[in-house]
Amino acid sequence: MGAAEVISKTENVSGDAGKAPLIDIRNLRITFPSGGAEPKTVLKGINLSVQPGEIVGLVGESGAGKTTLARSILGVPPAPGRIAAGEVHFEGRQILSLSEAELRRLRGRRLSVVVPNPRAELNPLRKVGDQIASMAKIHLNVSRKEARRMALQMLRDVQIPDPERRMDAYPHELSGGMAQRVVIAMALICNPAFVISDDATSGLDVTVQAQILALLAKLAAEHGSAMLFITRDVGITAHFCDRIAVLFSGEIVEIAPREALFLEPAHPYTLMLLAAFSHSPKLRDSWSVPETARRRELAAGCQYADRCPIAQAVCRTHRPPFAEVSPGHFARCHFPVRHA
Numbered sequence: 001m002g003a004a005e006v007i008s009k010t011e012n013v014s015g016d017a018g019k020a021p022l023i024d025i026r027n028l029r030i031t032f033p034s035g036g037a038e039p040k041t042v043l044k045g046i047n048l049s050v051q052p053g054e055i056v057g058l059v060g061e062s063g064a065g066k067t068t069l070a071r072s073i074l075g076v077p078p079a080p081g082r083i084a085a086g087e088v089h090f091e092g093r094q095i096l097s098l099s100e101a102e103l104r105r106l107r108g109r110r111l112s113v114v115v116p117n118p119r120a121e122l123n124p125l126r127k128v129g130d131q132i133a134s135m136a137k138i139h140l141n142v143s144r145k146e147a148r149r150m151a152l153q154m155l156r157d158v159q160i161p162d163p164e165r166r167m168d169a170y171p172h173e174l175s176g177g178m179a180q181r182v183v184i185a186m187a188l189i190c191n192p193a194f195v196i197s198d199d200a201t202s203g204l205d206v207t208v209q210a211q212i213l214a215l216l217a218k219l220a221a222e223h224g225s226a227m228l229f230i231t232r233d234v235g236i237t238a239h240f241c242d243r244i245a246v247l248f249s250g251e252i253v254e255i256a257p258r259e260a261l262f263l264e265p266a267h268p269y270t271l272m273l274l275a276a277f278s279h280s281p282k283l284r285d286s287w288s289v290p291e292t293a294r295r296r297e298l299a300a301g302c303q304y305a306d307r308c309p310i311a312q313a314v315c316r317t318h319r320p321p322f323a324e325v326s327p328g329h330f331a332r333c334h335f336p337v338r339h340a
């Protein structure tokens with residue numbers, strides 16, 4: 001039986017089906033006004049769960065909908081985007097039905113986000129030590145002295161040289177890499193249960209990127225925080241992520257534990273991403289198109305059909321099922337790639 005025939009019982013895939021997820025995104029649909037009668041659907045029914053402490057990578061090309069998903073999880077899709085359908089459950093609450101005040105209390109305390117361009121996140125007129133400390137003071141209700149002690153410790157944790165002195169620095173006195181470390185310190189000071197890193201290091205020097213991402217993953221692990229790690233670079237996810245989801249045109253087309261995704265990618269789009277990332281001959285040589293696929297006419301229903309080298313007629317007429325190709329490994333494809 002082809003994997004495409006094994007239709008998953010649920011699309012709400014989770015790292016550990018037995019445990020209650022920390023965050024559970026259900027059938028999330030986000031639309032943007034398009035100028036025409038029909039709005040443009042940018043997220044087309046996202047289902048994704050993250051377990052406590054788990055690091056899930058979200059990979060996709062520019063415009064796939066990564067930032068729209070990150071912002072929607074925080075309850076604020078990018079304007080003028082609209083939540084057309086779906087739910088986001090976090091620690092027993094449905095985030096999308098919370099009031100603005102409730103969302104503010106949650107953000108920074110239990111849910112944090114790290115975005116690129118740290119300077120835009122920081123107040124240019126306040127010392128960075130005060131900015132980090134105020135996160136603890138607002139959300140944890142600690143004294144000013146305790147908040148400053150915690151802020152200093154965070155500056156040590158994010159490995160900023162000479163942290164005592166940096167407490168009194170202004171953002172413009174820091175390099176881009178250091179400013180990003182300060183933003184990470186702000187994001188983690190309250191020990192959030194869930195951190196979203198949205199392309200957090202793009203724009204930084206490659207070596208600094210690697211150092212900061214390694215630090216972010218290490219700190220998230222030490223704080224016991226789960227993370228959604230968003231990037232355009234599938235290669236980076238190999239270092240940090242327990243599971244990886246591949247987003248294409250507003251749909252998760254594949255999700256798998258890290259090893260399965262890298263060694264046995266099932267969706268042709270993932271394969272293309274990995275081929276672009278790695279020129280491993282083993283990967284190139286180990287996949288084949290199933291017999292049934294070869295016999296049919298190449299061709300919708302599938303978002304990827306126009307770019308897929310093995311597309312067939314059925315691909316343009318029937319939406320592929322999100323099928324479990326191996327335990328915990330799902331792909332949305334009529335003809336998932338087989339590996340020898």
Ligand SMILES: Nc1ncnc2c1ncn2[C@@H]1O[C@H](COP(=O)(O)OP(=O)(O)OP(=O)(O)O)[C@@H](O)[C@H]1O
Nearest residue numbers: 032042061062063064065066067068069078079080
């Ligand atoms: N303000 C807007 N108005 C209309 N459409 C928008 C708007 N912002 C985003 N979109 C649409 O949403 C899609 C997803 O955008 P999003 O910023 O989430 O992508 P992304 O995956 O984060 O890309 P990148 O890697 O470049 O950051 C875009 O292709 C675009 O069509």
Ligand code: SF4
Nearest residue numbers: 302308311315333334
């Ligand atoms: S469903 Fe068809 S077009 Fe889509 S990725 Fe699979 S083979 Fe390609």
Ligand SMILES: [Mg+2]
Nearest residue numbers: 066067068199
């Ligand atoms: Mg983005």
